[in-house]
Amino acid sequence: VMTQSPATLSVSPGERATLSCRASQIVHTNVAWYQQQPGQAPRLLMYDASTGATGIPDRFSGSGSGTEFTLTISSLQSEDFAVYFCQQYNGWPQTFGRGTKLEIK
Amino acid sequence: QVQLVQSGADVRKPGASVRVSCKSSGYTFTRHYIHWVRQAPGQGLEWMGWINPRNGGTDYVQKFQGRVAMTRDTSIETTYMELRGLTSDDTAVYYCARMVTSGDYFFDLWGQGTLVTVSS
Numbered sequence: 001v002m003t004q005s006p007a008t009l010s011v012s013p014g015e016r017a018t019l020s021c022r023a024s025q026i027v028h029t030n031v032a033w034y035q036q037q038p039g040q041a042p043r044l045l046m047y048d049a050s051t052g053a054t055g056i057p058d059r060f061s062g063s064g065s066g067t068e069f070t071l072t073i074s075s076l077q078s079e080d081f082a083v084y085f086c087q088q089y090n091g092w093p094q095t096f097g098r099g100t101k102l103e104i105k
Numbered sequence: 106q107v108q109l110v111q112s113g114a115d116v117r118k119p120g121a122s123v124r125v126s127c128k129s130s131g132y133t134f135t136r137h138y139i140h141w142v143r144q145a146p147g148q149g150l151e152w153m154g155w156i157n158p159r160n161g162g163t164d165y166v167q168k169f170q171g172r173v174a175m176t177r178d179t180s181i182e183t184t185y186m187e188l189r190g191l192t193s194d195d196t197a198v199y200y201c202a203r204m205v206t207s208g209d210y211f212f213d214l215w216g217q218g219t220l221v222t223v224s225s
Contacts (some may be wrong), residue, residue: 032211042214
């Protein structure tokens with residue numbers, strides 16, 4: 001089970017956002033993060049916990065290993081307000097967290 | 106252009122079946138497994154299973170065993186997900202997603218989603 005916190009995060013544009021994801025078992029660094037805008041499909045942001053996907057701005061960074069993972073957005077832009085999901089792909093079946101909604105403060 | 110394009114929204118009655126298609130383009134169809142993930146209204150993402158376009162091999166989450174079938178047509182580079190015995194709990198947006206070639210189960214390309222509504 002992947003547990004994301006908080007469920008909703010309110011942050012002002014230009015500030016830093018830190019999203020957390022905790023795994024119920026050790027998943028090493030087999031974690032991906034996705035961004036989902038309203039009415040759109042998820043988009044891959046990060047994989048292997050800290051590797052940015054192609055075309056992802058460097059204000060996005062990921063960290064963690066074992067059971068604790070973090071996605072950080074260093075300076076929030078208007079297009080970053082969305083829902084973020086973490087996913088573990090170490091165990092079968094792979095599972096997603098329930099998401100963190102990042103909203104404008 | 107590298108993309109996955111899904112079929113349009115569908116409305117089905119309880120007990121019926123639905124088939125959603127996912128057309129691949131812009132890459133070698135047989136190199137990437139296609140997975141299906143669904144999202145009920147206001148809920149998170151739920152993985153359903155995968156199909157290997159090269160040989161048609163499949164694997165499904167136990168929850169959907171016996172009720173789901175994933176197939177492909179290599180001549181038109183399209184995969185399909187059929188779900189039978191629909192209930193209102195199956196109302197969701199269904200996504201196809203391309204798995205990376207490393208063998209790790211994460212997804213670098215998604216279809217636009219297909220809303221399936223189950224209602225009498």
